[in-house]
Structures are given as structure tokens and as C-alpha cells.
């Protein structure tokens with residue numbers, strides 16, 4: 001018997017909500033991931049009148065999670081005014097977490113398994129987990145399982161004679177397989193593609209100018225709920241300038257050398273790298289019927305998505321280049337080219353990540369050799385790129401970035417379509433640790 005499951009339903013984006021993003025160590029120092037995600041979720045519930053509603057699913061995650069947060073998203077649902085019978089689970093795909101959560105829930109909506117969902121993410125550097133070393137952990141576990149005081153003391157005795165075991169292990173942005181930070185990995189790719197300091201600073205400046213203007217124009221008024229006394233992202237600098245950015249000292253790639261052993265110029269600074277950030281975001285999805293029955297706005301459809309991986313381990317190159325492979329697959333499958341896109345929302349892990357991505361798509365040899373295309377994939381019209389700013393200015397609380405971008409993209413395509421009377425499309429691209437890239441296509445509804 002043929003399956004009766006519909007496979008062609010649309011998953012629509014109704015709207016998003018986030019808390020203002022804050023630089024690590026500032027406004028949210030005493031705030032947990034659960035507090036932040038609950039606030040983002042509760043703001044979404046309030047905006048769309050979902051109090052007491054049983055949603056199909058809430059999915060999201062955090063890249064840096066405390067061990068007590070075994071199902072962080074479910075705990076946030078229980079702390080919200082959604083119906084407690086709303087199922088929820090954690091998912092983690094590094095910086096791609098929020099967008100991957102959107103892919104998971106929209107696939108279920110498209111399959112008819114659920115009618116509504118929230119996807120999002122949260123991350124905090126300020127309340128990041130601090131672990132203990134393996135030897136101390138084993139001793140503590142052994143002591144915990146001990147049946148007598150004597151056995152407990154015996155388990156803990158080695159710790160007394162090894163004070164170094166007490167040293168905590170703080171999280172960092174190092175790749176487990178290479179030990180290099182994201183910034184150091186990007187610096188290798190930046191040098192390989194010959195990306196200049198000026199080009200990176202230009203991207204950073206535009207990001208701040210665009211985000212600042214969008215805040216001033218009220219674009220984020222229905223996308224962000226004030227939290228803990230903060231009503232705007234506190235990293236955005238309306239007063240930054242090319243001169244100020246040019247004065248900053250390089251922080252990544254300072255010891256890189258070329259094939260001839262000569263030092264390479266270090267070009268990546270605190271100004272053209274994303275700052276470490278705290279924040280959370282959530283996006284509401286539904287089937288079109290579910291949204292219309294409740295008179296909810298339908299901004300856009302979540303058309304399709306593609307995830308890719310790259311081998312960065314051998315040669316340590318291209319860690320953040322996986323979207324370069326994912327996007328051609330996504331667009332080709334949908335019969336589109338870069339020219340068919342109205343808005344490019346490319347996550348600015350580093351300004352250089354955006355620039356190396358664009359350069360790779362313009363490089364015929366790279367596209368042939370690495371992507372199996374017949375020639376260059378194409379050129380991105382820079383006037384369509386991150387028009388309301390991106391992670392360099394907003395900050396990048398890892399798992400929360402996907403939700404920020406999705407909500408922005410849905411609002412942008414909806415407004416453009418309303419203005420022109422013709423459909424508008426946004427391409428979303430998020431690079432992630434582990435050599436991963438998550439990309440998606442959103443179209444005005």
C-alpha cells in the first residue's frame with residue numbers, strides 16, 4: 001500500500017526572537033544557557049500568543065554545555081509558558097547547531113509528522129563549563145562509588161600527592177584533531193587565498209555599519225526582546241572606522257610562513273574576527289495551515305538545506321570552507337544560481353571566512369578540482385551580502401547564530417517581496433567547527 005504521508009508540504013517561517021547578544025564577560029556573566037534560551041523562547045511565545053500551546057517539537061542546543069544540562073532545551077520548555085507536553089531535545093553541530101535544528105524540525109513539518117516547531121540555540125562563554133582532568137575525575141568517581149569511608153579515602157589519596165591533578169580544564173576554540181584554534185585555522189586559509197587586511201577590515205566595517213543602521217531603523221524591534229537590562233547587541237559599534245580597525249594588532253596567524261620559509265603577513269585582528277559572545281535565539285515554524293488557522297504571519301518558506309564536510313585534518317587547511325561545497329549542491333538541486341539570490345546571509349566567523357568563500361566560488365580551478373563543477377561557480381553581488389550586518393558586529397554565541405540569521409533572512413525576503421510584488425530568496429551559509437558547513441534556502445511566502 002502506498003504511504004499516505006504527504007512529502008510535499010511547505011514548512012513556513014512565522015518569525016523569530018532572540019535576546020540581545022552580549023560580549024563575553026559583560027551583561028550575562030551570571031546567566032546560564034538555560035536562562036538565556038528560556039528568555040528567547042518565552043519572548044517568542046509572547047510575541048505569537050503561544051501560551052499553553054502544545055507545539056510539535058522544540059529543538060536546539062548549545063556548543064558549550066554544562067553536564068547538568070543533559071536536555072537543556074527540554075528544561076527550557078518546562079521553564080516557559082508553552083504546554084509542558086511539548087516535546088524537546090538537544091542537538092549539536094557546533095556553530096551550525098541553530099540552522100541544523102531548523103532543518104530537523106522543518107523536515108518533520110514537511111513530512112506531516114508535526115504541525116509546528118521551534119528551532120534555535122544558545123551559548124555562553126561567561127558561564128562555560130569548567131571540567132577537571134581525567135585523573136581527578138576518575139578518583140572522584142571511584143570515591144563516589146566507594147562502599148566505606150576507608151575506600152573513599154583510598155580513592156582520593158592519590159589526589160593529595162598530585163596537586164597538579166586539581167588544575168581545571170577550561171573550554172577553548174581548539175579543534176580536537178589539530179589543536180589549532182578556529183582563528184589559526186582560518187589564518188592558514190586566509191594566507192593561502194591571499195586575502196588582504198584591508199579587504200577583511202572593509203567587511204568588518206560594513207558589518208558594523210549595516211547592523212547599526214538596521215537597529216536605528218527599527219529592523220530588530222520585532223526580532224529581539226530586551227533581557228537583563230540590555231536592549232541592543234552590545235558589540236555593535238556605530239563609531240568604528242577604517243582607521244580604527246587598521247590600528248588593531250593581528251591576533252591570529254602571527255607565526256605563519258610561506259613555502260619558502262618567509263614570514264606571511266598576519267592580517268586577522270580582534271576587529272575582523274567575531275568576538276566571544278553570549279546569547280540565545282529561537283525561530284517559530286509551522287505548516288501553512290497551522291499558521292493560517294491561528295492568524296499567524298507567514299514570512300517565508302524554508303525551501304531546502306544542504307550540509308557538507310571538508311577534510312581539514314590533512315594539511316590543516318580549509319576548516320571553515322565546507323559551505324563552499326554545500327551551496328552549489330543546494331542551488332543546483334533547486335535549479336538556481338548565485339544570480340537568483342536576493343540576500344546572502346553568510347556567517348562572518350571571521351571576515352576572511354566570507355572572503356575565502358567568495359574567492360573559492362570565483363576560482364574556476366578550485367571549483368573544478370574540489371567541487372567537481374565545470375568551471376567557476378560564480379560571483380556574489382556584494383550589495384546583497386549581509387545587508388543588515390552579521391556576526392562580526394552582532395557577535396557570535398555559537399549555537400544561537402543560526403536562529404539570528406534565519407529570522408533576519410525571513411524578514412528580509414518578506415519585506416522585499418511585499419515591496420516589489422515578486423518572490424525574493426535568501427541563501428544562508430554557516431561554517432562550523434569540525435570542518436562542517438550548514439546552508440539553507442529561504443523564499444518569501
Ligand SMILES: CC(=O)SCCNC(=O)CCNC(=O)[C@H](O)C(C)(C)COP(=O)(O)OP(=O)(O)OC[C@H]1O[C@@H](n2cnc3c(N)ncnc32)[C@H](O)[C@@H]1OP(=O)(O)O
Pocket residue numbers: 095173182183204208237240241244245248251269270271272273274275276320348349350396431432433
Ligand atoms: C565557525 C565559527 O564561527 S569559528 C569562530 C569561532 N569564534 C572564535 O574563534 C572567536 C574568535 N575571537 C576571539 O578569540 C577573541 O574575540 C579575539 C582573540 C579575536 C579578541 O579577543 P580580545 O583581545 O579579548 O578582544 P577585545 O574585545 O579586547 O578587543 C581588542 C581591542 O580591539 C578593539 N576592537 C575590537 N573590535 C573593534 C572594532 N570593530 N573597532 C574598533 N576597535 C575594535 C577593542 O576595543 C580592544 O581595544 P582595547 O584593547 O583598546 O580595549
